[in-house]
Amino acid sequence: MKNMNTLFRLDNKAAIVTGAARGLGAAITKTLARQGARVAAVDIRFDEVEKIAVEAGNGAKAYTVDVSDGKQIRALVESVARDFGRIDILVNNAGICPRLPFLESTETDWEKIVSVNAKSQYFMMQAVCTVMKKQGGGRIINIASTGGRIGSFANASIYSGTKGAIVMFSKSVAREVAADGILVNCVAPGVMDTDLMRNLPPDRVKAICDQIPLKRLGRPEEIAAFVAFLASDECSYCTGATFDINGGWVML
Numbered sequence: 001m002k003n004m005n006t007l008f009r010l011d012n013k014a015a016i017v018t019g020a021a022r023g024l025g026a027a028i029t030k031t032l033a034r035q036g037a038r039v040a041a042v043d044i045r046f047d048e049v050e051k052i053a054v055e056a057g058n059g060a061k062a063y064t065v066d067v068s069d070g071k072q073i074r075a076l077v078e079s080v081a082r083d084f085g086r087i088d089i090l091v092n093n094a095g096i097c098p099r100l101p102f103l104e105s106t107e108t109d110w111e112k113i114v115s116v117n118a119k120s121q122y123f124m125m126q127a128v129c130t131v132m133k134k135q136g137g138g139r140i141i142n143i144a145s146t147g148g149r150i151g152s153f154a155n156a157s158i159y160s161g162t163k164g165a166i167v168m169f170s171k172s173v174a175r176e177v178a179a180d181g182i183l184v185n186c187v188a189p190g191v192m193d194t195d196l197m198r199n200l201p202p203d204r205v206k207a208i209c210d211q212i213p214l215k216r217l218g219r220p221e222e223i224a225a226f227v228a229f230l231a232s233d234e235c236s237y238c239t240g241a242t243f244d245i246n247g248g249w250v251m252l
């Protein structure tokens, strides 16, 4: 075991973080960079992701990509492998959560949410695993949601379906790539204090907090710290797992 000061260090590792401009992705980008990783910060919002890459430092670089587009994903992974020389860590975090009553949702809504949340993670994993396999291993962390564990309480049935799919993609891919030294795990955040949740009515947020044993929303940094552990060499005997980080809201 390393000495305590070097535990969970990510020096000499290159990481991709999607949805890096805001919320959890911005916090994950900064935490991985602080732990020593060079981060490819990916988002559809160029100005914002550029700013996060500068704030993260340690050689972080911004890439503007729509992760719902398979062609853009493959071009991104090629560019990052060329720019950084390797890819050791992938954090599939980009996601959208439109509030849509089930009976009003359309096929277009379905296609959009599934493409951004689930298709993106599947094809990012495929492109990155090809690189990691040649390198002899890596770490993939997919951001799911409590909605993907127990279903949605708040008009987000398509969203919850995509998050459940992510948990199952992760388990299945974890089995297929274990022999290549690639570990695939999921983090399922509860209710976090980010823009994605701010579109919930305040009385709904209060009602949720009342049910959480820790009585508050989670902070993005609390997810980021866990992701840093999963990305590190110290996380060496864990794959196909899903970690519920939700203040005790849901205990599975």
Ligand SMILES: NC(=O)c1ccc[n+]([C@@H]2O[C@H](COP(=O)([O-])OP(=O)(O)OC[C@H]3O[C@@H](n4cnc5c(N)ncnc54)[C@H](O)[C@@H]3O)[C@@H](O)[C@H]2O)c1
Pocket: 018, 019, 020, 021, 022, 023, 024, 025, 042, 043, 044, 045, 065, 066, 067, 068, 093, 094, 095, 096, 097, 116, 143, 144, 145, 146, 188, 189, 190, 191, 192, 193, 194, 195, 196, 197
């Ligand atoms: N906030 C929560 O309470 C919560 C709870 C559970 C799970 N999650 C999950 O955590 C992840 C991050 O959520 P957040 O709260 O930080 O959201 P957020 O809305 O604050 O940030 C999401 C980021 O993803 C980017 N993005 C959206 N569509 C994209 C696309 N097509 N291509 C590239 N980038 C795109 C956005 O520009 C934004 O920067 C999501 O997958 C979300 O489902 C969040």
